[in-house]
Structures are given as C-alpha cells and as structure tokens.
Amino acid sequence: MYGYSGRILHIDLTTRKTWVETKPEAWYKIYIGGVSMAARLLWENIKPGCDPLSPDNPICIANGIFAGTPVPVGGKYGLASKSPLTGFMGDSLSGSWFSVALKRTGWDGIVIHGASAEWVDIFIDDGRVMFRDARKLLGKGTFETEETIREELLDDQVRSATIGPAGENLVRFANVTNDGRQAGRTGHGAVWGSKKLKAVSVRGTRGVVVADPDTLMKMSFDITQQAQGPYTVKYRMLGTATNVLNMNKLGLLPTRNYQQGTFEMAEQVSGEYLEEHFKVKKIACAQCPIACEQVSAAKPGLYAGAMTGIEYECLYANGPNLGIGDLNAVIKLIDVADRGGQDAMSQGVTISWAMESFERGVLTKEDFKSKKYPDGFEPNFGNGEAAVALAEMIRDREGIGDLLAEGTRIASRRVDADRGTESYKWAMHIKGLENPGYDARGLKTFSVGLATGTRGGCHNRSAAYDPDIQGEVDRFSIDETRGRLAAENEEYAAVYDSLPLCKFIRRCFTGKADRAGAWPAIAALINATTGWNFDYDAVDLIGVRAHTIKKAFNIREGWSRADDHLPYRWHHEPMKEGASAGHVVTEEELEYLKDLYYEAKGWTKEGLIPKAKLIELGMEDVAEEIGV
Amino acid sequence: MVTSTSRYAYIACDATKCVGCQLCEYICSYTKTGEYNTYRSRIRTVRVDEILITAVACRTCEDAPCVIACTRDALKQDPETGLISVNAERCDGCAWCIEACDFGAISINPATKMAEICDQCQDQEDGPQCVLWCPKDALELTTPDQRAQKARRKLVHEEVHGPR
Numbered sequence: 001m002y003g004y005s006g007r008i009l010h011i012d013l014t015t016r017k018t019w020v021e022t023k024p025e026a027w028y029k030i031y032i033g034g035v036s037m038a039a040r041l042l043w044e045n046i047k048p049g050c051d052p053l054s055p056d057n058p059i060c061i062a063n064g065i066f067a068g069t070p071v072p073v074g075g076k077y078g079l080a081s082k083s084p085l086t087g088f089m090g091d092s093l094s095g096s097w098f099s100v101a102l103k104r105t106g107w108d109g110i111v112i113h114g115a116s117a118e119w120v121d122i123f124i125d126d127g128r129v130m131f132r133d134a135r136k137l138l139g140k141g142t143f144e145t146e147e148t149i150r151e152e153l154l155d156d157q158v159r160s161a162t163i164g165p166a167g168e169n170l171v172r173f174a175n176v177t178n179d180g181r182q183a184g185r186t187g188h189g190a191v192w193g194s195k196k197l198k199a200v201s202v203r204g205t206r207g208v209v210v211a212d213p214d215t216l217m218k219m220s221f222d223i224t225q226q227a228q229g230p231y232t233v234k235y236r237m238l239g240t241a242t243n244v245l246n247m248n249k250l251g252l253l254p255t256r257n258y259q260q261g262t263f264e265m266a267e268q269v270s271g272e273y274l275e276e277h278f279k280v281k282k283i284a285c286a287q288c289p290i291a292c293e294q295v296s297a298a299k300p301g302l303y304a305g306a307m308t309g310i311e312y313e314c315l316y317a318n319g320p321n322l323g324i325g326d327l328n329a330v331i332k333l334i335d336v337a338d339r340g341g342q343d344a345m346s347q348g349v350t351i352s353w354a355m356e357s358f359e360r361g362v363l364t365k366e367d368f369k370s371k372k373y374p375d376g377f378e379p380n381f382g383n384g385e386a387a388v389a390l391a392e393m394i395r396d397r398e399g400i401g402d403l404l405a406e407g408t409r410i411a412s413r414r415v416d417a418d419r420g421t422e423s424y425k426w427a428m429h430i431k432g433l434e435n436p437g438y439d440a441r442g443l444k445t446f447s448v449g450l451a452t453g454t455r456g457g458c459h460n461r462s463a464a465y466d467p468d469i470q471g472e473v474d475r476f477s478i479d480e481t482r483g484r485l486a487a488e489n490e491e492y493a494a495v496y497d498s499l500p501l502c503k504f505i506r507r508c509f510t511g512k513a514d515r516a517g518a519w520p521a522i523a524a525l526i527n528a529t530t531g532w533n534f535d536y537d538a539v540d541l542i543g544v545r546a547h548t549i550k551k552a553f554n555i556r557e558g559w560s561r562a563d564d565h566l567p568y569r570w571h572h573e574p575m576k577e578g579a580s581a582g583h584v585v586t587e588e589e590l591e592y593l594k595d596l597y598y599e600a601k602g603w604t605k606e607g608l609i610p611k612a613k614l615i616e617l618g619m620e621d622v623a624e625e626i627g628v
Numbered sequence: 629m630v631t632s633t634s635r636y637a638y639i640a641c642d643a644t645k646c647v648g649c650q651l652c653e654y655i656c657s658y659t660k661t662g663e664y665n666t667y668r669s670r671i672r673t674v675r676v677d678e679i680l681i682t683a684v685a686c687r688t689c690e691d692a693p694c695v696i697a698c699t700r701d702a703l704k705q706d707p708e709t710g711l712i713s714v715n716a717e718r719c720d721g722c723a724w725c726i727e728a729c730d731f732g733a734i735s736i737n738p739a740t741k742m743a744e745i746c747d748q749c750q751d752q753e754d755g756p757q758c759v760l761w762c763p764k765d766a767l768e769l770t771t772p773d774q775r776a777q778k779a780r781r782k783l784v785h786e787e788v789h790g791p792r
Contacts, residue, residue, distance in 0.1 A: 069664050070761075096649070104665060143678065156674070157666060205738050207663025217658070224651070224763050281679040284647035287654070289763030291647035295679050307678065334719045398727055 002211040003065050003530040008041070009107045011122065011129060013195050014114030015056060018129045023108070029532065030618050033211055034500030035091045035544035036060035037109055038080035042089070043549055043622070045111050048556050052084040052187075053170065053194040055115035061161075061200070063101070064500045068103035068208040069611030070220040071525055072227055073502035075100045075287030082224060083186040084172045084194075085407050086432040086456045088554045088563075090186030093460075093500055094161070095285035098178035098187035101159040104204025112197065121160075123153065126206065134198035136593030141339035142177035149201050162199040163189040165343025166395045169618055170194060171405040173346035173434070177338070180293070180309065184343050186455055189406075192222040219276065219525060223508050224289040235283070235292035240312035243437070247316070250469065251578025252439045253282050255320040255382045257352035258428050258569055261439050262578035265325025274310060285307075290504055296331055303332035303384070310334060313459070316437035317348025322355060322387050329384030333391050340395035345378060346407060349434035351390045353398070353408045353427055362421045363400070368556070370399045400518050408434055425557070425568045431456035442571050442580025443468040444478050444616060448593035449486040452548040452564045452607075461497070464489040476580070478589055483596025494543035495522070545617050552619070555626045563605045564594055604628060636710025637771045638710035639671060639746060643768035648673055650683035652758035659737055659749060659757045668737055670746040671700075671758050671767075683767065686712060686746040688731045694745075695726035703743070712745045719743055729781060 006028075008021040031040040041060035050056035066074025077099035083090025102110075105126050112122075121134040145162040160178060167174035167189030174189025175182045192198075194360050210216050234242055244266055252262035265272060274296055281360035284291035298306035310331065318324065318333040337344035357363040358379050365376040368386075370393055379386035393401025403411050412427035433456025440447040440567045449464030450457060459465070460525050464486045468475035473485070492515065496503045499522070506513040509521035519539040526534045554563075566585060574584050598607045611627030614620070653669035670753060671685035673676050688710035695703045695712065702718035705711070723743035726734045737744050748769060749756045759767045 050692065057725040068654075070658070100650070102668070104667075127630075157671075205665070205667045207657065207661065207665035207668065213658065213662070221761065228763055232726055260766065281644075282647060283679065283681060286650045288649050289651065291649065339792050614636075 001025055001028075001530070002209065003105045004108050008109045008111060009108060009124070009129070010111045010113065012113045013116040013120065013197060014129055020583070028108075031549065032498050032542050032543055034076060034078035034093060035062075035080070035494070036078070036497045036498035036542065036549065037077035038384065039089060039091055039187075039549045039553060041109055041111055041545065042080040042082070043553050044111065046082060049558070050082065052082040052087065052090075053190060053468075053605060055113070055195065056560045057082045057155065057230065059110075059112040059188070059190055059191060059195070059197070061110040061271065063099055063102050063108055063530055064614035066501065066524065067099040069210060069216060069529065070224075070287070071501075071529070072223045072508070073285070073288045073290065073505045074221060075285055076500040076502065077102060078497070078500060079176060079188055081181040081188055081191040083433070084547070085187045085409070087455050088557055088559065089189060089550045090191075091455055091550060092182040092183035092185050092188055093497060093501060094178055094181045096179035096181045096288040098159040098161050098202065100286045101157060101202045101204045104206050105202050106204070106570060107495055110200070112195070112200075115195040117196065118598055119196045119198055119199070119627065121149070121201065123201045123203075125203045130413060137198050138168060139187040139243050141165070142341045143339060145199055146178070149199060149369070150311070153201070153203070154387070155203060158201050158203045160199045160201040162341070163192045163197075164339060165396070166340045166342035167404075168198070169192040169405065170289040171342050171394060171397065172407045172410070173343040173350070174341055175343050179286070179343055180283075180338075180399065182338070182343075183344065184303065185458060187343070189341050196617050202462045210529045212528040213370065215524065215528040219521070221373065223505065226508040227289045227505060231511065232247065232290045232504060235290050235504045238271035239282075239292050239294040240474045240570055241274050241294060241310055241315050243312040244270045244320070247437065248577065250442065251575060251580035252442050254316055254428075254435070254437055254439050255450050256323045257349070257426055258435070258439060258567075260577060261357070261575050263320035263325070265625045266320065268325045269315065269319040269327055269330060271312075274327060278310075278331065278598065280307065285502070288502065290502075290600070292504060296327075298328040301328060303328045303388075306332040308335045308590070313437050314344035314348070317345045317352075317434075318387070321348050321352045321437075323381030324384050324387060325382070326384055332384075333386050336388060336391040338430065341391075342395060342436065344394055345436065346434040346532060347391055347394065349428050350394070350404050350408050350411065351387055353412060353423070354390060354404055355387075356426045357415065357423050362415060362419065362423050362424075368402050407432060415489055425572075428569065429457055429567060430567065431563060434459045435567065437571075438465050439564065439575065439580065440547050441583045441585060443475050444585060444589070444593075445473060445475070445482045445485050446540065447566060447570070447585045448482060448597050449489060451566050451590060452486065452594065452597055454489070454547070455550065461476065462486060462490040462513050463493055476583055478593060481597060482593055484536045486593075486597050487600040491543035493545055494546040495539060498542050498546040499526075518557045541617070545619070548609065548614070548617055551616070552622045552626050555608060559607075561594065633688045634688050634710060634772060636690070637748070637769050638688045639685040639748065639759065640768055640775065641683040642766045642768075643680065643682040645764045646673070646682050647764055647766075648675055650764065651761055651763065652683055655757045655761045659752065660713075661743070667735075668739070668744070670735070670744050672732070683758075684731055684733055687731050688712070693728040693730070694725035694734060697724045699724060707781050709748075711747050711750065714743050714745060715746070716742060757787070
C-alpha cells in the first residue's frame with residue numbers, strides 16, 4: 001500500500017499498554033484521512049454517551065494522505081474527540097511539521113485511551129512509544145513546551161502537539177498546538193488535560209514513498225508555481241485579516257457581541273492597518289508554498305512583547321467583537337490565547353458575553369475581582385486591559401474566569417439559573433461552540449449551514465456564506481435552493497478537510513475553485529500517491545462520507561432536530577445598522593431551511609439518516625447502529 | 629550573519645524571504661534518494677524561533693575543515709568548484725566532519741551511516757533542485773562576492789530611496 005502504512009497505534013494511558021491495529025485498504029478508501037479518518041476512529045473507539053472529560057473519550061489523531069510529500073498544503077492532520085463544549089463531534093485540523101514527522105513514523109493514526117494518574121507526555125520514536133514524566137512541563141505555554149521537549153530530546157526534528165495551562169485547567173475551549181498552529185476548536189485541550197496528557201511528540205526517520213513520483217513531482221511543482229500567483233494573493237499579502245473591511249462593508253462584522261454589524265474603528269483593526277504597522281514576518285506551515293501566517297507584534301507600551309500570528313477569525317473575536325479598536329490589545333489577547341492554549345475565537349466570544357452581561361447589569365463589578373484587581377474591574381466594551389485580564393483569568397480559572405472557562409453556553413445557563421436573568425439571549429453559540437466572524441442575519445444560506453453544522457458555530461466546516469457573499473443568491477431572502485447549496489458547500493469543504501488539504505490552495509489547480517476545477521486534479525494527486533483509481537465521483541464521495549460519519553456520531557450521542565439552532569439574537573433582534581440593517585433569520589425561516597437541507601442530504605424530515613443511504617456509502621455497520 | 633569567506637559558489641538562503649515550508653528538504657531527499665525524508669536532506673531548514681527561519685547547506689569553505697578533520701581521507705574538495713565529495717569506500721560514519729563543520733551542513737544518512745554533503749545537484753540538468761522549487765525565491769546559488777555586491781547595491785538604494 002502506498003500513501004499509508006495500514007497501521008493504527010493504540011495507546012492506553014491508564015494501563016500504559018500499546019497495541020497495533022491493522023486496517024485494510026478498503027477502509028482507507030472510505031475514510032481517507034484527516035477529519036474523516038479521525039471521526040471514524042472516534043466512532044469505533046468511544047463509549048457512546050460518555051462524559052467528554054472522562055477516560056472513555058479517546059483522542060483520535062489521523063494523518064493526511066499527502067503529509068510528508070511535496071504536495072502543497074498537504075501537511076495537515078485531523079484530531080477528533082467528543083467535544084466538552086458541544087457534547088457532539090469535536091473535530092479539528094492543524095497544519096505543519098507534526099503531521100509530516102508523524103507520517104515518517106509509519107503510523108496512519110493514533111488512538112489514545114484512558115487517563116493517566118500522573119501528568120505524562122508521550123514520545124513516539126518511529127515504532128517505539130515512551131511515556132515521560134511531564135510534571136516539569138506543567139504551567140508552561142504551548143510554544144515553550146514544544147521547545148523544552150525538543151531540547152530534552154536533542155533533536156530539531158522532533159515535533160510535538162501540546163496543551164498549555166488552559167488545557168491543564170480544563171478550560172472547555174482549550175486547544176492543541178503544534179508548531180505555532182492549532183487544532184483550534186471544540187476543546188481538545190480540555191480532553192487532553194482530563195487525561196493528564198501534556199504533549200504527544202513524534203520523531204519519524206523513515207522515508208515516504210509514493211506510487212507515481214514523476215506525476216506527483218510534476219503536479220506539485222505546477223501547483224507550487226500557481227500558488228505564487230493571483231490565486232492566493234489574498235492569503236500571501238494581507239492574510240485573512242483582509243476580511244475585516246469587507247465584512248464591515250457588508251454589515252456582517254460582529255461587533256460588541258454581535259449587537260452591531262459594523263465597527264466604527266474597523267480601519268484601525270483592518271488587515272491593511274495590521275500589515276502597515278504590526279507585521280513582523282509571514283511564515284508557512286510545513287509543505288506550504290503560500291505562507292499565510294501573518295506574524296505580528298504589539299508595539300512598545302502596555303502590551304509589549306506580545307507576538308503571534310493574526311487571522312481574521314481571531315481578530316474579529318478579540319477586536320470588533322469586544323469593541324476594541326487598538327490592535328496592540330488584540331495582538332495581546334490572541335497571544336494570551338495561543339500561548340495559554342485556548343481557542344482565540346471562543347475566548348473572544350465568551351468575553352463579549354461577559355462584557356454585555358456587565359453592561360446590562362447581569363454581572364457587576366463585584367463579579368470581576370482578581371488577585372490583580374482585588375476591588376474588581378469594569379469590563380465595558382472597548383476596555384482592552386479588562387479583556388486581557390479576563391483572558392488570563394479564563395486560562396488560569398481564576399475568579400470569574402472559572403465560570404467563563406466553561407464556555408458561553410454553560411456560563412450563561414449557570415448565571416441565568418442562579419440570578420433569574422436572561423443572558424442566554426446574548427450567548428452567541430451554536431450547540432455550545434462560539435460563533436465565527438460572520439453575522440448570519442445577513443447571510444441566509446449560511447444561516448442553515450451554521451445551524452446544522454455537526455460541530456456547532458463554525459465557518460470552516462460550512463462555508464455557505466460563499467454563495468451569499470459572491471452574489472450567487474440574494475443573501476437577505478430564502479428560496480428552495482438554499483438547502484442544496486448548504487449541503488453541497490459543506491460536502492465540498494469536507495473533501496479538503498479529509499485529505500486534508502488547506503482550502504487556500506483551492507484555486508491553484510486550474511484557476512477555478514469549484515468541483516469541476518479541483519476534483520480531477522485532486523483525484524490525480526491521490527492516484528499518484530496511492531496507485532488507486534479515484535475519479536471525480538470518488539473524490540466527491542470523500543466529502544459526503546466524512547460529513548455522514550460525523551453526523552452519525554452526533555445521532556448516536558442523542559442529537560435531535562432541535563439541536564440545529566441559531567442564537568436567540570439572530571432570530572429576534574434585527575440588525576441595527578449597516579448594509580444588513582433590519583434583517584433577522586426568523587424561526588419559521590430556519591425551520592423551512594432545515595427541511596430543505598435535510599431533504600437535499602437525503603435524510604428524513606427529522607434529520608435522521610436512512611439505512612439505505614448509509615449502505616450506499618459503504619457504511620453498513622453505521623447503518624446497523626443509527627440508520628432508520 | 630555568519631558566512632563563508634570562500635570564493636566558491638554555495639546555496640544561500642535569504643532568511644527574510646524564507647517562510648519555513650521545508651519544501652527544499654523534500655525535494656533534496658527525493659532527488660538524492662527517491663524518497664521524501666527530511667532526515668536525508670542535504671539542506672536543512674532551521675527554525676530558531678517563531679520568526680527566525682532559514683535553510684543551511686554546504687558553504688564550500690576554502691580549505692574546508694571537514695576535509696581536514698576526516699581521519700580516513702574519505703572527503704575530497706574539488707579545487708574548481710569547492711564541492712566536497714564523499715568516498716563511500718573510505719567513509720565509516722565517524723562524524724568528525726560533522727563536528728568540524730561550523731555551519732552544521734553535514735549529516736549522516738541513517739540508512740547507509742555515511743556522511744552526505746550538498747553537491748549542488750551536479751547530476752541535474754537544471755541545477756540545484758531546491759533553488760528551482762523554492763516558492764519564495766529565498767534560495768540561490770551564489771558566491772560571497774556576489775552577495776557582497778548585492779548588499780552594497782541594496783544599501784545605496786536604501787540610502788537614496790529609503791527602505792523598500
């Protein structure tokens with residue numbers, strides 16, 4: 001078998017035993033890699049209904065098919081566990097050297113079971129597995145942990161995926177970091193922390209061999225050249241932060257906890273302003289010729305020393321969404337998140353919930369006491385210092401940070417239950433996962449993509465804002481095409497997430513990003529790597545299957561139609577100003593859109609998957625368990 | 629930056645352009661061994677910290693210390709090109725050359741236990757493959773003299789027109 005070793009490594013932290021599972025080639029053809037394979041491993045290895053922070057929730061790591069080869073942007077791996085934020089499928093992707101080093105160890109995937117009694121980190125040295133005492137790493141930030149491990153093991157090419165203090169403290173939106181990149185969403189860091197697992201390090205010294213190297217080299221060279229041209233200019237120049245002004249113009253830039261869609265200081269937090277005043281260097285993931293990571297540093301002053309990569313999603317959440325117009329503070333907030341090891345998006349949206357709760361009197365100055373501020377502080381929107389204090393308190397679970405570390409959904413429910421308030425009305429999450437930087441009131445197709453998303457409020461799994469923003473449809477109204485558009489869009493994204501390839505390469509194959517433009521080239525790359533005979537339809541099925549296994553997981557965990565919801569605010573509060581003013585997504589609209597979407601997927605009206613559909617996809621055992 | 633004082637050409641990396649993608653390592657190992665394995669690359673990317681990233685290959689020093697250090701006379705320097713060749717018959721992988729190299733540009737192949745050194749792809753028609761592939765044009769085959777000329781031109785340009 002080319003492209004795979006056929007072997008999955010199982011590690012039990014409770015017993016410290018390891019074993020090897022072999023998988024047939026047919027299995028890989030269905031669950032090809034990344035998110036798809038990670039989700040499938042989770043399906044196979046979890047005890048359904050378990051507490052996400054219990055030993056029964058395994059960590060599933062699945063590598064990419066192209067990792068370790070010159071195929072551009074193929075250096076990515078998928079990570080899956082049951083999410084402590086949503087209680088449903090928690091799947092994330094991360095790029096860079098970890099996946100490449102993992103490839104060379106010869107393991108296609110790793111499943112980590114159980115929980116350790118003492119803090120531990122795992123070192124996978126080609127075929128060997130070592131359990132190391134991780135107590136001396138406790139409290140260290142993500143980047144520092146990686147560096148320390150590399151120094152201890154005396155090898156530059158050792159790559160580690162780690163958690164920071166946030167993961168140690170079981171912050172529900174803590175994440176896993178490797179090489180400065182994050183498997184960012186759905187709270188993997190808390191799962192690792194619950195197992196007392198500080199890091200997984202890999203050293204792979206074995207070469208990667210592909211079926212048809214001549215074709216692979218030629219195609220990779222051409223794509224690498226294309227990636228220096230106009231198709232990636234957005235990512236190479238300003239990075240995704242360029243979206244700030246675009247979203248502001250469309251009235252979709254979440255501002256002050258989604259109370260507004262435009263930000264009066266948008267210029268000062270724009271990608272253009274960042275480029276001019278704060279940019280230090282552009283860097284790349286391993287195997288990536290684009291280099292979109294915009295490393296930026298705060299200026300001398302209050303936030304001096306803060307430096308990290310800035311992307312649109314983290315920027316909107318910790319900038320406009322908090323009413324903050326000072327990029328120094330925004331960089332500091334994202335720096336705290338990245339080094340502390342927590343999801344900068346969920347961090348921003350949770351803090352914005354706290355700020356609005358404070359401004360509405362649900363929380364008071366008394367609630368915001370800390371060691372640094374013994375008399376409490378006033379976290380109004382725009383107060384950068386207060387926001388930084390809250391981010392650090394969440395990371396350390398200090399004071400009210402202990403509540404906010406539970407995420408927006410649990411925090412709002414707990415406060416409402418204790419105080420008889422209605423702060424759920426401005427808790428901006430879907431299924432417990434905090435929302436991305438697009439206000440769905442002005443994006444009707446996206447609204448159903450978001451509501452039905454298997455991992456909650458996420459722009460990566462469904463990019464159904466595309467037809468809305470590109471003007472393919474009227475973004476303020478609904479019609480019978482929207483269910484199909486949302487379904488097609490998420491299945492398209494799932495192909496990239498399962499290879500995985502970074503979506504930023506999507507136009508570099510032929511200039512066109514649609515299926516017709518990309519699938520033939522992707523099929524050729526898969527065939528050159530594995531020696532298989534994938535065609536357009538087979539590539540298309542990758543996405544359908546990946547999405548189906550995630551949905552099936554949610555159904556087995558008790559999902560019902562009511563779980564596909566939007567935040568209260570988007571249903572009941574029309575957008576106040578800007579280009580999307582006056583719009584909401586009514587509950588009737590959403591229910592109609594859900595009907596259309598389930599129908600387009602070939603599911604029942606209740607959103608369940610027919611047995612026949614699953615069997616058609618080659619997922620007989622799944623049909624047996626959850627098919628109707 | 630530490631540079632060789634050699635008159636010979638070598639593969640230089642502009643650290644301001646290098647993004648750390650590691651493609652040079654894949655391409656090098658594939659060209660030389662037919663497999664993708666950064667442990668078998670003769671050029672190495674170095675990530676010193678989050679933003680300080682570069683790549684290093686043999687600097688073709690004059691009176692190369694690695695050649696002098698070799699106790700078995702396995703290394704030889706071509707007087708024309710400055711390239712270091714390894715005699716497979718003689719090399720026993722003792723790694724003295726690695727210790728002698730100020731640039732960390734020599735490695736031992738884990739499979740053959742022999743020293744491997746950049747030969748600027750003498751066997752390839754279109755020259756060093758890493759230079760050909762580098763997506764950011766950070767790599768070039770150059771000499772210290774050419775680099776000095778470039779630096780002078782850049783300096784004058786900046787003094788007259790201001791930085792970039």
